[in-house]
Amino acid sequence: MNTGQARILMNQTTPKVKRKQNQNQKLHMKKSVLSAIMASMLFITPTLGACGDDGNDAPSQSSGNVVVSVAPEILSSGPESATLELTVTADADWAVKSDADWVSLRPSGGIKNESTIVKVTVQTNSGMEERTAAINIVSGGKAVKTVALTQSFVKKAISTASSFTFGAQESTGTFTVTSNADWTLESSESWLTVSPVKGGKGDTEVTVKAAANDGESTRNATLTLSCGETSSKIEVSQLSDEVVAPEGYSLVWSDEFNEGSVPGKDWVHENWAAGHVNNELQTYTDKEIDGKRTTEIKDGFLNINCFKGKDGKIYSGRINARPSTGWLYGYIEARIMLPSGKGTWPAFWMMPCNVDWGTNPWPKCGEIDIMEEVGADADRVSSSLHTEKYNHTKGTQKTHEMKCAGAEGGFHTYALEWTEDAITTYVDGKVQLKVTKAEMGSDHDSWPFHYAFYPILNLAWGGDWGGYKGVDESALPITMKVDYIRVFQKQ
Structure with a gap:
């Protein structure tokens, strides 16, 4: 081999040696990286092993390495x-939450x-007992600290009754007191007692018991229910049976509803199916x-009850006072408490006695109509x-x-004064409606109020007027x- 050939061979082998050295360097670097990863895993393993296998560890002040x-x-x-x-410091970002809707943060x-x-x-605790809430500090999706919040209550007593109205005779009533502490009950008047x-x-x-009211007017008393620093009032009224005749008039008949358990012999009930009148x-x-x-x-009152039976029907009462004889002219008065609710139609009114419906039909x-009202x-x-000439149709x-x-x-007191020439109705002594024969006409079609009429008391449900806005059976x-x-x- 001559010298020129040797130089050529050396030039051809030098690049191969360099490539091998580069490969050795890369292999050494991979081994170093692998060693570093292994070392990291050895460092991390004890930390992972400290977590429970079930992943349900109780929250702690430093759970998940958050302090x-x-x-x-x-x-x-x-x-x-x-x-x-609350003052909160943590070595990670955090959120705060409460498990009670009466707490805001x-x-x-x-x-x-x-x-x-x-x-x-915290909102006012209007309940009868102490209440609690949990305030949780949350980081990384886990509760890392819980603060217990307790709110006390007001000592108070609550009555199921806010008022009573009794008839003139000796009367009793009951109510329930619900309390979270000791309470007392005191009457303002000697004629009204309570037990306990x-x-x-x-x-x-x-x-609660009211002695008989022999006075000429309604009397009132107050029961005071006290508990801790709170108190409430129960107002009690007792009506009088004192009869006050309008000037120039004398009492000829009355029913004070103080005796028996059902209306007496002067009353006649109607027995009619639904839809019989006025839909x-x-x-x-x-x-x-x-x-x-x-x-x-009951308790000195006539109660006309309207209720839903087990058969789904609505039942109520309608009674007539002396329908065969009635009264021609006079001052007719009743003291009445009306019910409430959409669908009610109570009335105090009069119709003629012994009508021949064939020759003298309604109207x-x-x-x-002395008094009507609808709950709507x-x-x-x-x-x-x-009348034939003046009617709602x-x-x-x-x-x-x-x-x-x-x-x-x-x-309230509802009354009618009826004379040969005029009809006037009153509410608590105030004129409601006043008409005269002279303005309406003296013929029968205009003024048929020349024979006896009888009083009617009834409580209707629904119908053309009572249900004109619908009914609410609740x-x-x-x-x-x-x-x-x-x-x-x-006289």
């Missing part, structure tokens, strides 16, 4: 609305290593339905007259309506209460 500091660690609040403070979290004040606002006069935590049935939905009956009566005398025979228009009472009836605050749920059962009905005539 949290909270002050205070327990919160307590009085019963009133209040805002408390602001802000809703914080950032790593920054002390944050959380405003904890004190009690403790839980439910206690209380009996009303109730069935009128004097029979006992599911152990209940549609009319009953030719005449009708006097609460506390709006009206009076109307219907023609829209010509003589009528007037007025607002009577508390007609539903309170006793209002049932309902009761129309009548304290008395009296008829006066000039």
Whole structure:
């Protein structure tokens, strides 16, 4: 081999040696990286092994390597609305949440290593017992700290009754006191007593008793229920049976509803199927339905009860006073408490006695509505007259309506003064409707009010007027209460 050839061979082998050296360097680097990974795994393994196999570890102050500091660690609040403070510091970003809807938190979290004040606002505890909530500091999707919050309660007693109205005779009533502490009950008047006069935590049935009212007017008393620093009032009224005749009149008949358990011999019940008149939905009956009566005398009142029977039918009462004889002219008065609820249609009214419906049908025979009201228009009472010439089918009836605050749920007096020449109705002594024969006409079609009429008390459900805005059966059962009905005539 000559010298030139040798130089050529050396030039051809030098690149191969360099490639081999590069490969050795890469292999050494891979081994180094692998060693580093193995070392890291050895370092991490003890940390992973510290976690429970089931993944359900209880939250702790440093769970998941997040260290949290909270002050205070327990919160307590009085019963009133209040805002408390929590100071939170953590070595990771965090959020704060509560498990109670009566607790609100602001802000809703914080950032790593920054002390944050959380405003904890609690609503008033209107309940009867202490209540608790958990406030959780959350990081990485896990609760890492829990603060217990306790809110106390107000000592109080609650009565199931807010008022009573008794008839004039000796009367009793009952109600229940529910309390979370000791309580007392005191009457403002000697004629009204209660038993027991004190009690403790839980439910206690209380009996209230009113002595007979022999006075000339309604009397009132207050029961005061006290518990801790709170108190409430139960208002009690007792009506009088004192009869006050209008000037120039004398009492000729009355029913004070103080005796017996059902209306007496002067009353006649109607027994009609639903839809018999005015498309009303109730069935009128004097029979006992599911152990209940549609009319009953209780605690000095006539109760006309409307309720739904087990058969799905609505039952109620309609009674007529001396329908065969009635009265011609006079001052007729009743004290009545109306029920409430969409669908009610209570009435106090009069129809003529012994009508020949063939020759003298309605409205030719005449009708006097002393008081009507429908629950869809609460506390709006009206009076109307219907005759052949003036009646609601023609829209010509003589009528007037007025607002009577508390007609539903309170006793008010409704009256009619009827003479040969005029008819006037009253609500608590105030004129409601006044018409005269002179303005309506003296013929029978205009003024059929020249023979005896009898009073009617009834409680309808639904129908053309009572149901004109629909009915709400959730209002049932309902009761129309009548304290008395009296008829006066000039002597």
